[in-house]
Amino acid sequence: MDARVGEENAAEENTAFGLAAPGETQAGTIPERRGAGMRLRAIARAYLVVLLVPVLILVFSLLAPSTFATLGTAQTLLTTNAALLILAVGQTFVLAVGEFDLSFAGLVGMSGCLMVAFHVPVGTALVVSLAAALVTGLANSAFVVLLGVNSLIATLGMSTVTTGIALAATSSQTVPNPYGGFGKFIIYRIGGIGVTFYIALAAILILWGVLERTRLGRNAYFVGSGRKAAAYAGIRVNRIRTLAFVVSAFTSWLAGLFLFGQSGSADATFGTGYLLTVIAAVFLGYTAIKPGRYNALGSLVGMLVLAVGTTGIEVLAAPIWLTDVFSGSILFVAVALANVLGTVQGLKALRSVID
Amino acid sequence: MTETLRTPRTATRPARSSRLARPAVLGAVLATGTLLLTAACSSSSSSSSSSSASASAGSSSTASASAQSSSLTAALQALEQNPAFTAPGPALDAKKLPASTPIVVIDNTPSVGPLEETSAGVMQAAQDAGFSPKLLNGGANNTASDDINLLEQAVNLHPKVVLQVGIITALETAGLQYAKSHGVPVIAVDDNAPVAGAPGEGSGPLASGTSAQDYTAYGQVLAEYVAAQGPKNASVAVITSDDIVPSTAILAAFQSELAKLCSGCSVFTQNVDTADWSTQVTPTVTSILDAHPSLNYLFPVVDGMAPLVSPALSAASDSSLQVISANATPGSAMNSVKSGQFAAEVGASPEAIGWYGFDAALRVMLGLPQQTSPNEPYSFFTTAEMKAKNLDPNSVSALFGSAYQTGFLKLWGVSS
Numbered sequence: 140m141d142a143r144v145g146e147e148n149a150a151e152e153n154t155a156f157g158l159a160a161p162g163e164t165q166a167g168t169i170p171e172r173r174g175a176g177m178r179l180r181a182i183a184r185a186y187l188v189v190l191l192v193p194v195l196i197l198v199f200s201l202l203a204p205s206t207f208a209t210l211g212t213a214q215t216l217l218t219t220n221a222a223l224l225i226l227a228v229g230q231t232f233v234l235a236v237g238e239f240d241l242s243f244a245g246l247v248g249m250s251g252c253l254m255v256a257f258h259v260p261v262g263t264a265l266v267v268s269l270a271a272a273l274v275t276g277l278a279n280s281a282f283v284v285l286l287g288v289n290s291l292i293a294t295l296g297m298s299t300v301t302t303g304i305a306l307a308a309t310s311s312q313t314v315p316n317p318y319g320g321f322g323k324f325i326i327y328r329i330g331g332i333g334v335t336f337y338i339a340l341a342a343i344l345i346l347w348g349v350l351e352r353t354r355l356g357r358n359a360y361f362v363g364s365g366r367k368a369a370a371y372a373g374i375r376v377n378r379i380r381t382l383a384f385v386v387s388a389f390t391s392w393l394a395g396l397f398l399f400g401q402s403g404s405a406d407a408t409f410g411t412g413y414l415l416t417v418i419a420a421v422f423l424g425y426t427a428i429k430p431g432r433y434n435a436l437g438s439l440v441g442m443l444v445l446a447v448g449t450t451g452i453e454v455l456a457a458p459i460w461l462t463d464v465f466s467g468s469i470l471f472v473a474v475a476l477a478n479v480l481g482t483v484q485g486l487k488a489l490r491s492v493i494d
Numbered sequence: 495m496t497e498t499l500r501t502p503r504t505a506t507r508p509a510r511s512s513r514l515a516r517p518a519v520l521g522a523v524l525a526t527g528t529l530l531l532t533a534a535c536s537s538s539s540s541s542s543s544s545s546s547a548s549a550s551a552g553s554s555s556t557a558s559a560s561a562q563s564s565s566l567t568a569a570l571q572a573l574e575q576n577p578a579f580t581a582p583g584p585a586l587d588a589k590k591l592p593a594s595t596p597i598v599v600i601d602n603t604p605s606v607g608p609l610e611e612t613s614a615g616v617m618q619a620a621q622d623a624g625f626s627p628k629l630l631n632g633g634a635n636n637t638a639s640d641d642i643n644l645l646e647q648a649v650n651l652h653p654k655v656v657l658q659v660g661i662i663t664a665l666e667t668a669g670l671q672y673a674k675s676h677g678v679p680v681i682a683v684d685d686n687a688p689v690a691g692a693p694g695e696g697s698g699p700l701a702s703g704t705s706a707q708d709y710t711a712y713g714q715v716l717a718e719y720v721a722a723q724g725p726k727n728a729s730v731a732v733i734t735s736d737d738i739v740p741s742t743a744i745l746a747a748f749q750s751e752l753a754k755l756c757s758g759c760s761v762f763t764q765n766v767d768t769a770d771w772s773t774q775v776t777p778t779v780t781s782i783l784d785a786h787p788s789l790n791y792l793f794p795v796v797d798g799m800a801p802l803v804s805p806a807l808s809a810a811s812d813s814s815l816q817v818i819s820a821n822a823t824p825g826s827a828m829n830s831v832k833s834g835q836f837a838a839e840v841g842a843s844p845e846a847i848g849w850y851g852f853d854a855a856l857r858v859m860l861g862l863p864q865q866t867s868p869n870e871p872y873s874f875f876t877t878a879e880m881k882a883k884n885l886d887p888n889s890v891s892a893l894f895g896s897a898y899q900t901g902f903l904k905l906w907g908v909s910s
Contacts, residue, residue: 206647206650206651209650211646211649212647212650215643215646215647216643218668219639219640219642219643219646220643221639222637222639223639302769306767311735311765311767312737312742313662313664313665313737313739315664316667322667325668326667326668398639400668401638401639401642401666401667402638402642402664402665402667402668403664403665403666403668404664406638406665407737407767408737409638411769412637412640450647453631453643453644453647454630456628456629456631457631458631459631459632
């Protein structure tokens with residue numbers, strides 16, 4: 140059995156943010172006997188955050204019809220949020236198995252910086268950069284899975300280590316991308332939308348397929364719900380947790396390459412600005428499509444809500460503090476609404492049982 | 495020579511299973527070792543590295559040291575006044591452009607005081623010239639993607655020109671390519687030091703112009719101050735931030751000029767990246783002062799560090815130490831000069847940078863050649879001067895005047 144170390148109930152970690160464990164509402168398990176009203180509420184709860192996307196688009200289109208409601212704005216919005224989306228893929232998987240990975244903030248910068256550190260052909264640089272990212276993912280899992288270090292602490296430390304390596308690789312400076320062909324590929328557009336967005340979209344769809352349609356996905360959610368129970372059920376818990384950290388490192392590497400190519404430079408601090416945004420997008424996704432479960436399509440919705448909101452505020456030339464207030468408040472409002480709906484649903488269920 | 499700052503170690507919990515512990519520890523050590531080895535191989539210097547270099551072998555003039563000192567002092571005193579307007583190029587006629595000409599200004603770091611003033615300068619310049627520019631505020635997450643997003647959003651508005659404030663053009667290739675493919679010229683305001691005749695005036699071939707402070711001159715002026723006022727063997731500690739583009743130019747010019755003017759002077763540098771300012775600047779200054787009790791000058795390269803340097807100075811007992819810095823940012827930094835905590839500063843009006851940027855934009859829109867002398871005039875400040883003139887350290891106009899405003903409006907044919 141490889142699941143003996145550090146197997147506290149992951150549900151406790153999930154509830155650390157006031158979120159229910161997968162398969163549960165905030166008020167308890169829903170009885171099978173449901174009325175039409177409850178089903179409607181369940182649908183409303185699942186698609187409340189999804190509805191935010193068209194609502195926000197409508198609001199900003201009305202406020203800025205000539206500037207926001209354009210094809211160009213949509214294309215730009217999708218293209219420039221590819222890094223956020225690909226990072227959300229990794230974070231969704233990690234959170235689904237009941238862990239945290241904050242090392243992506245440093246790993247994004249390190250991936251780009253290692254591309255320029257050794258002055259080697261682009262293929263070699265890609266291999267070196269990828270290898271370093273995967274080693275980081277394995278190191279995370281070694282600390283968390285084998286040594287039992289809390290994932291929040293271990294990956295936060297790893298984020299600092301990788302930022303330090305990135306600074307060392309570039310002498311703390313912004314270093315131009317020497318690989319013109321690679322840069323051209325990253326900023327290449329199809330239908331006005333950057334190729335990076337298509338890659339990120341493919342990744343999120345693959346994650347959706349894995350989580351929703353395969354045994355690995357079911358096992359991942361099982362591990363996220365309770366490691367001990369999963370281990371007793373014969374699931375290779377530590378293998379799945381390790382895989383999650385490696386996948387997260389891989390998506391962080393991809394995000395690093397996206398930013399390296401899009402910006403045309405390597406910079407150690409590229410990832411730091413994404414820390415809260417990515418977590419916010421995934422937490423928002425937790426309340427959408429399949430509320431109470433970190434899910435791929437939910438994360439896509441979370442990314443869209445944040446991207447549409449911040450872009451709209453920027454186009455309106457609103458005060459900058461409004462963007463921060465929006466990003467923060469949309470998260471807790473969404474989670475609170477989902478919880479309220481869940482509570483109402485639970486109370487109804489309880490009443491029906493009593494009746 | 496200088497101390498290397500260490501980050502606190504995080505304690506790791508002992509492994510519960512000895513069978514698992516050995517491979518676990520081995521794996522973790524190997525993984526961490528690989529990462530550290532990668533770092534060690536990749537660069538000869540790190541963010542917290544320090545270097546010591548003697549500013550040696552400068553060929554001084556044949557004049558005596560005292561004559562040189564007098565000459566430098568006189569030159570510096572000439573800079574202790576509001577700068578006169580210097581036209582960056584030949585006169586032009588802004589009225590050839592219709593007032594409805596679409597112009598977009600991007601303020602990407604509106605939470606940074608001086609950049610806010612620079613954005614305000616761009617907007618005021620455009621409005622005084624008869625245009626109605628549109629402002630985009632950004633910088634929410636301050637990521638490279640945000641920069642690119644904002645520039646593309648600006649281009650999507652189909653403007654005649656985009657002026658972006660506080661964005662490093664080296665970090666937004668995709669956005670600049672997008673602008674180029676849509677035929678929209680981009681002016682980088684407060685980016686690299688302007689270079690007349692260079693592509694993008696120094697901001698690269700994808701930019702159409704730039705305006706910024708004369709960072710090279712700042713380094714030279716402060717070296718002249720040290721050579722004029724300090725002992726022949728003055729010792730200077732520089733706290734720099736390699737991740738700030740202008741700091742490299744300021745430091746290089748300072749070292750080069752001091753080597754010419756003072757062969758006995760020594761300079762050593764300590765790098766603190768901007769992300770570490772709040773936690774490392776104060777202890778770094780304390781360490782430097784403890785390790786070098788005979789230090790003559792402390793030079794935080796950019797005065798944004800002023801609030802973090804001051805606490806360490808307050809604790810130090812050596813009153814002969816002089817602090818010098820660059821940018822002359824109105825507010826906390828210039829308050830430090832007036833109070834005597836800092837001895838001298840050099841810098842230019844942040845608002846004027848916006849006006850110089852808009853001049854570059856007008857030339858692009860009118861199809862005129864680039865500015866011939868794009869560097870913005872600057873001023874030199876000392877504690878004695880600020881006290882004597884009772885300058886308001888918080889007022890941009892008091893510190894730098896407003897000659898550039900009337901000068902530009904005449905240059906553009908807007909006023910007579």
